[in-house]
Every structure is written in structure tokens, then in C-alpha cells.
Amino acid sequence: MTEEKPTEKDNHKKFAVDCFNLVWSLMEKKSRTKEEDDKMVHAAHASRFHWGEIGTPTEFERGEWQISRVYSVLKRTQPALYHAKRCLEICQENHIGDWDIAFAYEAMARAYAVAGQKEESRKYIELAQRAAEQIKEKGDKDYLLSELATIGS
16 A cells, blocks of 8 residues: 655645744744744744645734744834734634634734834734633633733833
């Protein structure tokens, strides 16, 4: 019996997931080298690229969210805001709700906090808190609220 070769779609999915998970492992490190920061940026974009080839709007917006988070962690205002806005736009254009829209607002709040725009950050924190009321799973809601608490607005 021969083993089936992975399809192009299988490969894109594997790379998307592997890169997404790599980004998380790098973000969670207490301290990173410049090379690891660069690797984190490249992996976030690579994950989004691969999802862009085979995914749905949900994967697209989650990829944009992760890219925004990476740039927020690195205190790079402009790309953090750009990707947070893309995440929110994709959610709105595709009527994506629940925790995804709440985290789109979280990304906006975090990016504006990094930019030092406290009013805008607070506005999106409030939108995220309101969206949290619509999150079905308690664990997801609690996680969002804990993440909002980490935003220095």
C-alpha cells in the first residue's frame, strides 16, 4: 500500500498552522533576540500568506490579528494598526462575530495603546467588552477579558 502524497492544500495548511504556532512560542518567551523578533514577524506573515491561499475569511482575519499582535508586542505602531484594521474589516465584511470580532476590537485597542492614543484605545476596549457579552463560550469570554486587562491604555 502506498502512502498518499500531501496535496498543495495540505501543505499550505501545515505551513500556516506551524508558522502560527511558532509565532505563539516566540511571543511567549520572556526575552527574545533581534533574530527571534525577526523570525516572529516573518512567521506571522508566512502563516497569513498560507491561509490566504486556502483558508476562509475567518483564517484571514485571525492571521491579521496575529500579525497585529506581533507588531504591538514589538511596539511597531503603524503595522500594528494596519493589520488590526484589516482584521476588523474582514470581520465586518464577512459578518464574523463571537470572539473573533471581540478580538478584532482588542487588536485595535492594543495597537492604539502602543501608538499612545489613549482615547482610541479606550474606545476599542469598550467595544471589545460589549462584544464579549455575545461570546458563547465562557472560557473564550474570560480569556478575552484577561487579555483586555493587559492593554496599557
